[in-house]
Amino acid sequence: MKTLSMMITNMEVHDVGMSLMLYNTLTKKKESFKPLRNKLVRIYFCGPTVQDVPHIGHARAYVAFDVLIRYLRYLGYRIMYVRNVTDIDDKIIRKANELKITPFEVAEMYWREFYEISKALNLIPPNIEPRATGHIPEIIELIKKLIEKGYAYVTNKGDVYFDVLKFKEYGKLSGQKIEELQAGARIEPGEDKRNPLDFALWKAAKPGEPSWPSPWGPGRPGWHIECSAMSLKYLGETIDIHAGGADLIFPHHENEIAQSEAATGKPFARFWVHIGLLNIKEEKMSKSLGNIIPVREVLRRYDAETIRYWIAKTHYRKPLNFEWKQLDEAEVILDKMYSIIFKAENEAKKRSKGELGIIEKEVARYEKDFLNAMNDDLNTPKALSILRNLVEYLDKNLVHLNKTQIEFIIGKIRELGWIFGILQQDLEERIDEKKLRGKDISKFAPPGFGLGEKLAEELLDILIDVRSELRRRKIFDLADSIREKLRVIGIVLEDTKEGTIWKIS
Numbered sequence: 318m319k320t321l322s323m324m325i326t327n328m329e330v331h332d333v334g335m336s337l338m339l340y341n342t343l344t345k346k347k348e349s350f351k352p353l354r355n356k357l358v359r360i361y362f363c364g365p366t367v368q369d370v371p372h373i374g375h376a377r378a379y380v381a382f383d384v385l386i387r388y389l390r391y392l393g394y395r396i397m398y399v400r401n402v403t404d405i406d407d408k409i410i411r412k413a414n415e416l417k418i419t420p421f422e423v424a425e426m427y428w429r430e431f432y433e434i435s436k437a438l439n440l441i442p443p444n445i446e447p448r449a450t451g452h453i454p455e456i457i458e459l460i461k462k463l464i465e466k467g468y469a470y471v472t473n474k475g476d477v478y479f480d481v482l483k484f485k486e487y488g489k490l491s492g493q494k495i496e497e498l499q500a501g502a503r504i505e506p507g508e509d510k511r512n513p514l515d516f517a518l519w520k521a522a523k524p525g526e527p528s529w530p531s532p533w534g535p536g537r538p539g540w541h542i543e544c545s546a547m548s549l550k551y552l553g554e555t556i557d558i559h560a561g562g563a564d565l566i567f568p569h570h571e572n573e574i575a576q577s578e579a580a581t582g583k584p585f586a587r588f589w590v591h592i593g594l595l596n597i598k599e600e601k602m603s604k605s606l607g608n609i610i611p612v613r614e615v616l617r618r619y620d621a622e623t624i625r626y627w628i629a630k631t632h633y634r635k636p637l638n639f640e641w642k643q644l645d646e647a648e649v650i651l652d653k654m655y656s657i658i659f660k661a662e663n664e665a666k667k668r669s670k671g672e673l674g675i676i677e678k679e680v681a682r683y684e685k686d687f688l689n690a691m692n693d694d695l696n697t698p699k700a701l702s703i704l705r706n707l708v709e710y711l712d713k714n715l716v717h718l719n720k721t722q723i724e725f726i727i728g729k730i731r732e733l734g735w736i737f738g739i740l741q742q743d744l745e746e747r748i749d750e751k752k753l754r755g756k757d758i759s760k761f762a763p764p765g766f767g768l769g770e771k772l773a774e775e776l777l778d779i780l781i782d783v784r785s786e787l788r789r790r791k792i793f794d795l796a797d798s799i800r801e802k803l804r805v806i807g808i809v810l811e812d813t814k815e816g817t818i819w820k821i822s
């Protein structure tokens with residue numbers, strides 16, 4: 318009987334462990350995640366407004382979400398991931414006026430910077446990255462539909478507003494009642510909307526602003542409507558996950574729900590995932606406080622894996638406090654893990670192959686704990702510590718492991734590390750990253766590393782001297798044979814006026 322009950326308990330643990338529980342801002346609880354369509358997960362992430370360089374707060378949101386994308390892939394899902402670019406907006410127009418260039422140039426310039434940063438941080442690129450200005454016809458169609466259904470109205474100036482009071486469920490995402498929201502809202506001078514909560518779907522063009530023709534006169538789309546239009550176009554009426562920074566819950570995502578659900582009559586997104594914000598010394602990062610830290614500055618000091626490790630150490634929904642010393646700590650830990658892996662890789666070369674034996678089960682235990690942590694609403698701090706334990710396990714047992722076992726453990730470490738985007742480099746790549754930033758490589762490089770290179774250069778210099786001497790003594794056949802033998806191994810000698818130089822071909 319005991320055996321049977323143990324079996325059932327184990328099965329239950331296994332079942333729970335295999336299901337990803339994800340916190341849903343809409344229902345305010347963790348729910349079992351299953352996509353609507355079999356194995357395909359349709360995801361929309363509210364991307365950047367390209368009006369300035371990305372800062373470390375952006376990096377936190379993108380990297381934390383990238384872990385979810387990677388984990389869903391790891392679980393075997395196919396991903397249809399759309400991340401928009403807001404390339405027309407009040408802030409972009411303001412910046413263009415400041416810089417005395419067009420808003421289109423501003424958007425292009427900062428989109429390029431965003432793209433470079435995304436690559437440098439090893440973010441998985443979205444399947445589609447649509448821009449607002451490329452979707453004006455879709456946006457106009459959606460606004461027309463909302464007017465027809467009585468959810469939106471046109472003002473005398475040619476602005477179009479969404480009528481919040483018509484959408485009975487307004488406030489359901491942020492958990493606020495319309496009356497409460499109304500108490501805090503007011504109509505700005507120059508706005509002729511019916512209710513302070515009503516938000517712009519279409520803004521009539523002011524002189525000198527970029528505009529597009531519409532049934533309501535020339536103008537440009539409001540911010541919220543672009544996401545609804547592009548999500549509907551590429552992902553359909555009901556998607557699996559809609560995500561963004563926690564600062565977007567209200568009003569942006571609340572408004573997206575209102576517009577989309579008013580237009581289609583269907584739930585817009587099943588799961589709403591929000592990434593916690595980043596603070597600098599407990600303060601919000603903002604221009605007015607002068608505490609903005611561009612991602613590029615952080616990347617100058619730390620490699621992407623260190624930044625990713627530091628971000629994953631905090632649960633994605635919690636606020637993350639930025640401190641340089643935390644990045645130092647992350648780098649030390651990561652280097653320690655790398656030094657163990659490199660040492661083990663080096664040892665494996667000297668050992669012979671053998672049975673996996675007990676190692677298979679031992680590693681499976683770590684893996685199961687790791688997956689259970691990840692399945693619990695992406696408990697990355699816990700999963701990271703389990704991964705560290707697995708690396709320590711390799712270190713402790715290295716003396717008596719065979720080649721097959723070492724390779725198996727390292728394979729699993731690298732496989733699980735991929736979910737965080739860490740531990741993916743080989744020794745040379747890691748050394749290069751360090752050298753690039755002028756860092757000490759002795760901590761994790763094996764003894765004697767780098768000596769080989771220096772030695773080779775010195776030997777080459779000796780060979781060149783010998784060859785020159787042979788030529789001086791007119792022993793050309795021997796001199797030529799040295800040159801030919803070097804050519805075969807990829808080193809080309811060139812005789813110049815200043816002497817002989819060598820190149821790697």
Ligand SMILES: [Zn+2]
Pocket residue numbers: 362363364544569573
């Ligand atoms: Zn959005």
